[in-house]
Amino acid sequence: MTEYEPIPGPPGLPILGNIGDIDPANPMLSFSRLTDTYGPIWKFNVRGDRVVIASQALMREVADESRFKKIVAAALGQVRNGTHDGLFTAYGPEEKNWGIAHRVLLPALGPLAIRNMFNEMHDIASQLVMKWARQGSDTRIHVTNDFTRLTLDTLALCAMDYRFNSYYSEQMHPFVEAMADFLKVSGDRARRDGITQLFYRTETAQYWENIELMRKTSESVITKRKQNPTEKKDLLNAMLNGVDAKTGEKMSESSIIDNMITFLIAGHETTSGLLSFVFYFLLKNPQAYKKAQDEVDQVIGKGAITVDHLTKIPYINAVLREALRLQPTAPSIGLQAKEDSVLGGKYEVKAGVPILCLLAKLHRDPVVWGEDAEEFRPERMLDEEFERRNKEYPDNWKPFGSGMRGCIGRPFAWQEALLVVAMLLQNFNFTLDDPAYQLHIKQTLTIKPDEFYMRASLRDHMS
Numbered sequence: 124m125t126e127y128e129p130i131p132g133p134p135g136l137p138i139l140g141n142i143g144d145i146d147p148a149n150p151m152l153s154f155s156r157l158t159d160t161y162g163p164i165w166k167f168n169v170r171g172d173r174v175v176i177a178s179q180a181l182m183r184e185v186a187d188e189s190r191f192k193k194i195v196a197a198a199l200g201q202v203r204n205g206t207h208d209g210l211f212t213a214y215g216p217e218e219k220n221w222g223i224a225h226r227v228l229l230p231a232l233g234p235l236a237i238r239n240m241f242n243e244m245h246d247i248a249s250q251l252v253m254k255w256a257r258q259g260s261d262t263r264i265h266v267t268n269d270f271t272r273l274t275l276d277t278l279a280l281c282a283m284d285y286r287f288n289s290y291y292s293e294q295m296h297p298f299v300e301a302m303a304d305f306l307k308v309s310g311d312r313a314r315r316d317g318i319t320q321l322f323y324r325t326e327t328a329q330y331w332e333n334i335e336l337m338r339k340t341s342e343s344v345i346t347k348r349k350q351n352p353t354e355k356k357d358l359l360n361a362m363l364n365g366v367d368a369k370t371g372e373k374m375s376e377s378s379i380i381d382n383m384i385t386f387l388i389a390g391h392e393t394t395s396g397l398l399s400f401v402f403y404f405l406l407k408n409p410q411a412y413k414k415a416q417d418e419v420d421q422v423i424g425k426g427a428i429t430v431d432h433l434t435k436i437p438y439i440n441a442v443l444r445e446a447l448r449l450q451p452t453a454p455s456i457g458l459q460a461k462e463d464s465v466l467g468g469k470y471e472v473k474a475g476v477p478i479l480c481l482l483a484k485l486h487r488d489p490v491v492w493g494e495d496a497e498e499f500r501p502e503r504m505l506d507e508e509f510e511r512r513n514k515e516y517p518d519n520w521k522p523f524g525s526g527m528r529g530c531i532g533r534p535f536a537w538q539e540a541l542l543v544v545a546m547l548l549q550n551f552n553f554t555l556d557d558p559a560y561q562l563h564i565k566q567t568l569t570i571k572p573d574e575f576y577m578r579a580s581l582r583d584h585m586s
């Protein structure tokens with residue numbers, strides 16, 4: 124019989140397990156510290172065992188889709204109350220609707236289709252430029268708030284030709300309010316046991332009302348489109364008209380609703396967090412900032428940005444990759460072994476036990492990234508070095524997840540982020556509102572810089 128070694132981990136208490144070791148406001152920070160103590164594989168117990176992994180060698184193992192698959196647990200399990208077997212919260216290909224939606228939407232979110240969304244992305248990005256130009260450098264910018272408005276409006280416009288118009292009112296659109304509350308409560312519910320949850324009756328009623336509001340809003344968008352068909356090549360038309368080549372079926376109306384909500388949930392905070400971290404890192408690294416702005420000036424100059432420019436700004440491309448390396452805005456992915464398995468040659472992991480892949484730690488694995496793993500150095504992410512490293516150490520950079528359950532919105536997010544960073548650097552000079560700002564992370568389903576403010580002044584050539 125094989126002798127396994129026990130997986131290390133904090134000792135914990137009877138019944139309560141390791142609840143006391145994990146800060147509910149920022150679990151990622153606790154996981155990161157515990158990784159420093161226990162190494163790249165460790166386990167904890169909060170209503171059941173969970174294994175944490177945090178190195179490229181272990182990520183390489185769990186990326187094997189014949190042995191491991193995504194797990195829908197914790198907060199994601201609660202989000203499933205609103206989005207069912209939509210792409211993000213489906214258990215996997217065993218749910219038929221996941222397969223149909225995946226095959227119909229893959230081309231609709233592919234690089235070619237995304238190019239056609241450039242004008243809409245540009246429209247919303249211009250609204251942000253106008254807002255910051257109008258308010259001038261005397262106003263401090265709440266960076267994550269303004270980027271969240273941008274990413275929500277962009278998704279709604281590109282996905283279903285719907286305008287939230289978030290820049291035109293202080294109050295967010297009711298759908299957006301409902302979604303934000305739904306996501307927050309999903310996280311809270313995941314931390315409670317069944318008995319405690321019974322004491323949150325008002326919150327629970329509001330939670331289901333929020334789900335209802337999101338679904339009804341989506342339904343009315345669908346009805347409107349059915350009554351006024353267009354030739355537009357947006358996601359809504361792809362979902363309404365696309366036929367799955369494998370089953371010959373179309374997506375059902377409830378699957379379309381699940382996925383409309385899914386896009387907004389999966390795509391807005393992740394991308395707005397990325398943009399916020401990009402500006403945090405650029406402002407803290409003046410040399411990188413200058414290189415990025417020089418690139419914009421040389422490649423794009425003062426004229427209008429076109430979709431073709433976006434393939435010619437390799438440094439900014441590398442800045443995005445490096446920001447997601449250090450601060451992956453979807454901070455972890457959850458997997459499980461399909462059958463009892465062994466990790467690292469000596470640790471037994473039972474089938475179905477949640478395995479949490481800690482992306483920020485994976486992305487700082489010293490074996491892969493060397494001595495300066497903690498530093499922001501976009502040069503290491505330029506194509507040649509990026510590809511060389513991926514060959515030598517596969518699965519070393521996973522901000523968009525893994526395998527067939529990896530992010531379907533990646534080309535969308537990338538085009539949007541490149542465009543917005545280029546446009547903003549072209550138009551403004553930025554400074555930190557507080558030069559001594561120290562990064563604090565706010566964690567929900569995603570991570571973003573907390574209380575991060577900057578100022579924008581129009582560049583001379585733009586005024």
Ligand code: HEM
Nearest residue numbers: 210211389390393394453456522523524528530531532536
């Ligand atoms: C899945 C990250 C933008 C839609 C994922 C996953 C990650 C991720 C890590 C895997 C989740 C898991 O394994 O549980 C990101 C990041 C983004 C981003 C970092 C931006 C920088 C977007 C956008 C959209 C989107 C813009 C929509 C247009 C989705 C969907 C899934 C997903 C639908 C589920 C795919 C499936 O399982 O079939 N994303 N995402 N994401 N993402 Fe993104």
